[in-house]
Amino acid sequence: MSIRLEHLNYIYSPGTAYEKHALKDINLTIPHGEFVGIIGHTGSGKSTLIQHLNGLIRASSGKIYYNEEDIYQEGYHMKELRSQVGLVFQYPEHQLFEIDVMTDVCFGPKNQGLSDEECKERALEALRLVGLKEKYYSMSPFELSGGQKRRAAIAGVLAMKPKVLVLDEPTAGLDPKGRDDILEQIAYLHKQTDMTVILVSHSMEDIARFADRIIVMNHGEVMFNDEPKKVFAHFKELEKVGLAAPQVTYIMHDLKEHGLAVNTDVTTVEEAADEIMRILETRK
Amino acid sequence: MIRDITIGQYYPAKSILHRLDPRVKLVSTLLYLISLFLFRSIPGYMVATLFLAAVIRASRVPFKHIVKGLKPIIMLLMITVIFNLFLTKDGDILFHKWIFTITEGGLRTAVYMAVRLIYLIIGSSLMTFTTTPNELTDGIEKLLYPLNKIHVPVHEVAMMMSIALRFIPILLEETDKIMKAQIARGADLESGNMIQKAKSMIPILVPLFVSAFRRANDLAMAMEARCYRGGEGRTKMKPLHYRTSDKIAYIVVIVYVILVFVVGRYVPLRVWIF
């Protein structure tokens, strides 16, 4: 279930004063089962990019292959693609509308044409996967707290059993524990199922913790596409485009500058602590 | 997509029209709209067209931008044309097939109505293109101020209008987002008959209402926090004073109305049935 983008271009409102080349010659391959992080400042094209993946936006030129099939070819089943590539928008709780959580989560599977029992089964499974407690299933989605709403909304996409899960800043506006909980749940999902996960985030720390690979977008172009350690080694270039490496990366660089021979390519707090201890130990 | 709706959106530019007192623009727009119904003849339309063209020129709003604003009313326009075309029975029959009959009068009315409607929309959107909602509110408030005496809440109504205008683009963007989110969940918004289509709007309308209420709530709080307490005791950042240019504008509009009335009624130029 790989996704491949070839020479993808997207021009926004062509021929008007608002014309904007939002994506420029994007070439990417996302193999099945990978956990990919996408970072970029606001307006870098990352949101536009992910909306191409399930056909919500049609590219101005270029091709997208899902599972080696051209999604723009005539007769391609777009609806099928949308159930295979689940897209969780920013603030997904704003799309909740049904009278109770259960019915809302069933909306996706119902649109897929499944029977009521199947829908319910799928919904139950999805709700369990996002860690929402059973007492909330019959409540109105509007009665839930912010974090719970967000989970319910994510379950609404998971219930469609997508092979690829794309999340646009799933932790925006949550408190620190809420952020960690959601991310850990997603990481758990990724491990449990063989789902491909594409996570768009502003938090370098979060991306560093979970992603196998990072795609950095800048002005509609792919700036970097590599494993986290290698991407964050370019922290100076990242800063120039309004991004940054995780704080620990800076600490490690500072330590090295001050003569402590640490390995600078660590990206998480645990790794950093281990690395510092290792160096201090060799000193003794 | 839905974001292309330009009616009511202020278009920032530096033109004579932008600088005019909003009251002038409001009154003139009203006069222009009325003037469109004062005549039914080609010379009249010529004067109205020339005037409109001159105003568009003076507004420095690109013509393309104005035309784009017409898109959402195309349906309304078509319906008007079709109704007038087939339902007006007046004069010679020009075309007849099965139950469809077009008469001279029908064609005339349809064309006149279509032109009127387009001019009407362009005329009023020119006002909103060149006037910020705040100015508009101030203008309406000041024009209607006498109504306060008979307990019409003029300030409140004006404030509501201005807020509505500010939130149109935000809510349109929101609609776009919600639509995309529901399509991503497999919602089918296009196919089906009328009832099915109406039903498929629920997943969009419910979140939209919820969001509109949330925004209204937030905004009310933000306004109160900034000491908003109705119109009483409020001063104005941009108080309205008529300047020479405003007076000239009034004269121009009045001259136009007289001209269009006279020319439209008394200049005997006819082409075919028009």
Add this chain to the structure above:
Amino acid sequence: MNMIQTEKLIFEYEKRDEEGSVIGTSRAIDQVDIDVKEGQFIAILGHNGSGKSTLAKHMNAILVPTEGTMWVDGRNTKDPEELWNVRQSAGMVFQNPDNQIIGTVVEEDVGFGPENLGVPTDEIWQRVEESLKAVGMISYRHHSPNKLSGGQKQRVAIAGVVAMEPKCIVLDEPTAMLDPAGRKEVLKTVKRLREKKNVTVILITHYMEEVIDADKIYVMDHGHVVMQGTPREIFSRVEELKGYRLDVPQAALLADELRKRGLSVPEGILRKEELVDYLCQLD
């Protein structure tokens, strides 16, 4: 007199059933005592639903205490006579940048507050110009707020408050909906305001990095103030903070991890420079 002071502040929401009759109350704030001196930078931390926003709304008299008292600049917020003075002395910036901008042109929005206060026209213009300069948005004065970035919108919102010349600005999660660049913008603006105008700032946030410079931090949980102290004191209690669904800045977290691995890192490390200095002097 303190800029803001509360005494045993309690706030209860009424819970209603579907017919609208009261079926009980829920306490959002419980016996809170805080005091903020003029010119201070105070941070309030707490998870979603901890009561911190409810507390903030009291400072502007959008909510009034069910029991206990809140004074803003010596004025009791319960006194209806003082309502507008309270709101003028404690300006408020909210979370959602779109939902607090009333004007359709930047300068008109900034003028909204002074208009409400009945400030004469000439002075409104002066204040608008000054406030827009103070937040660095003067070149956008004729722009539509819809075309601005999130960070810019929040700066306009701040200018709108500054134009009312408050003694104190309460920012209720002003950065929650912004990207890192926008967050930086807003924080820099706030910092500059503190330096130039000496306003008292109360910042409510989820981001621990933003409050390192605070004079004092209050941590809220279930309507109570559960921790208070300087950033150094607060952020050295990593486990306790995590228990309240919060976090610590990464440098403090790394210091804590090193401590767990047996290194005797001193308490109270907040900035990366401090940690680097300590580690380097080890040899």
